[in-house]
Amino acid sequence: MGKRILIIDDEKNMRWAIKKALEKEDYSIYEASNGLEGLECFKNIDPHLVLLDLKMPIMDGMETLKYLKEQAVETPIIMITAHGTMESAVEAMKIGALDYISKPFDIEELKVIITKAIGIGELKDELNYFRKELEQSIGKPIIGKSSELKHVLELVEKVAETNATVLIMGESGTGKELIASAIHYSSNRKEKPYVKINCGAIPDNLIESELFGYERGAFTGAAARKIGKFEMADKGTVFLDEIGELSQTVQVKLLRVLQEKEVDRIGGGQPIKVDLRVIAATNRDLSLMVKEGSFREDLFYRLNVIPIHLPPLRERKEDISVLIDYFIDKYTKELGRTSMKLDEEVKNKMINYQWKGNIRELENVIERMVILSDNNVITSKHLPREILFDELKDVQFTLPEDGIELDEIEKNMIIQALERTEHNQTKAAKLLGITRHTLIYRMEKHQIQKEI
Structure with missing residues (x-):
């Protein structure tokens, strides 16, 4: 139609x-x-x-x-x-x-x-479209004070002045999209389009038409010409997130765009010249994918002109404290709450937590705690279980030379579990990996008071 x-x-x-x-x-x-x-x-x-x-x-x-x-x-x-x-x-x-x-x-x-x-x-x-992209991209600061982040920002400053292709690598939630935006909006292309494409979110049967566009009549349902994302980004920047998800067919076409600065619409007769900068990002190991044959080696080298590695949050603990303060301030303002702060013990637990979801996970946890907190101090009762009990997951017990009193160790662990859960027997039992009935039996065995 x-x-x-x-x-x-x-x-x-x-x-x-x-x-x-x-x-x-x-x-x-x-x-x-x-x-x-x-x-x-x-x-x-x-x-x-x-x-x-x-x-x-x-x-x-x-x-x-x-x-x-x-x-x-x-x-x-x-x-x-x-x-x-x-x-x-x-x-x-x-x-x-x-x-x-x-x-x-x-x-x-x-x-x-x-x-x-x-x-x-x-x-x-x-x-x-571009106005919305601009509103979403500008105003999101890059928060942190670690030497690792400073090194990344120094690279951003140097790279932004050029037209070099950039490959940003890092785990999900580390802020790859923010770094890409910082490069574009610090460059001489900042007044031109900035087009973001999530390569993992577009179905395989649509990715080519989304990226390269098509001519009227190119296939069933192509009733009118469609301009692809690369053409929309002409004179500006295209950000290819999750680039490791592209099929081999699309990888070949992307390589042509990088090499020739040309786009071939589906069903088109003549290539279309484009002037754009490409920034790509991935949470996968592209070099390993090259060895496995799932990612083209020539495309990898075309993308990897300026590699930027974003370390996970657990490797830049200095940034966690700053991010905690930033997100608490953000969500107290958004939710109309009075000024709030973290209990020091809670803050230490969060700083030492592994944060597998990185900054995104940290932000979600802070938002949840601000919503659930009844006063201006966020305490351990507002912490998610996975953080509250994280330090016990990888505990290694070494048997002393003189042996131990096993009953005494068990009693001590039960008391600690009850204290950590504010004497909630169900939660304490989960922490210890036993049923509530077993916990009550062992509390009686060790003469631990049921309610303190």
């Missing part, structure tokens, strides 16, 4: 004539005989363009136009006016109509106006 055009006009013959002419141009035409019908149809089809007659019964064109603009509709609207109603046409333009055409009009003239209007609509859509 082609671009959707909604004709709102009370003259049946006029709607028929416009419809017949525009259907030949592969537009999908919808009709309404007055403003009320038109608004209902608009909600259902979300058209790419509206042809709106000025004079109609029930609800005229001016009322319809005002209503659509009050709803912040950005769809291009072309007014159809009768001869001698120039003042009304000017008023419509002030309200927000993109253009107008006076009856009687030449159908070829109308086609030209429509083509231009749809082009402007597509441009607005692209600008809105």
Whole structure:
């Protein structure tokens, strides 16, 4: 199906004539005989363009136009006016109509106006897309004070001034996307498009059309030309996240983009030149994938011009304390809470926790604790179990030369478990890997008071 055009006009013959002419141009035409019908149809089809007659019964064109603009509709609207109603046409333009055409009009003239209007609509859509990307990317600071992070930021500063391809490596949640954004918005391309693509989130059967676009008729359902992400990023930067997820077929095409600076639309006859910078990121070991044959060696070397490795959070403990303070401040403000802080014991546990989900996991934990805390001090009762009991997971007991009193060790462990869980027997039993009934039996055996 082609671009959707909604004709709102009370003259049946006029709607028929416009419809017949525009259907030949592969537009999908919808009709309404007055403003009320038109608004209902608009909600259902979300058209790419509206042809709106000025004079109609029930609800005229001016009322319809005002209503659509009050709803912040950005769809291009072309007014159809009768001869001698120039003042009304000017008023419509002030309200927000993109253009107008006076009856009687030449159908070829109308086609030209429509083509231009749809082009402007597509441009607005692209600008809105880039504006949202900009809002999401700017304003997210890179928090930390460790020497490891400082080294990364020094690399970012040096690399940003060039057009070199960058490969950012690191575990999930370490901040690879933030580093990519920092490179783009510190570069001479910062005023140009920044297009982000999650290669692991797009189905295999759609990834090529998303990246490279396609021509009308390239395959079943390709009713109109589609511009790919690489073309959208022309003069700017494209960020390929999770690049290790690309199929071998797409890897070959990506290699051509890097080597030739050209894009081949699916079904296209001529390659399209693009001027863009590529930043890629992965949480996988691409060099190992090259050895296994699942990632092309030539593509790996094309991407790995400037490698940036982001260490996991557990290897830069200095940053954990700073991040904790940052996220507590962020979520207390967002949730309208008073100033909060962590109990020192809790903070130490969090600093020494392994954080397999890295910064993303830390942020989620902080948000949860701020929500659940009843006062301005976050205590151990607000900690998730996996952090509260993390230090016991890898404890290694070494038998002393003189032996031990096993009963005494067991009693001591039960007391510690009860203290750590604020004497919640169910939680203490889980911590010790036994049932609650077994815990009660052993508490009685060691004469440990059930309720303290």
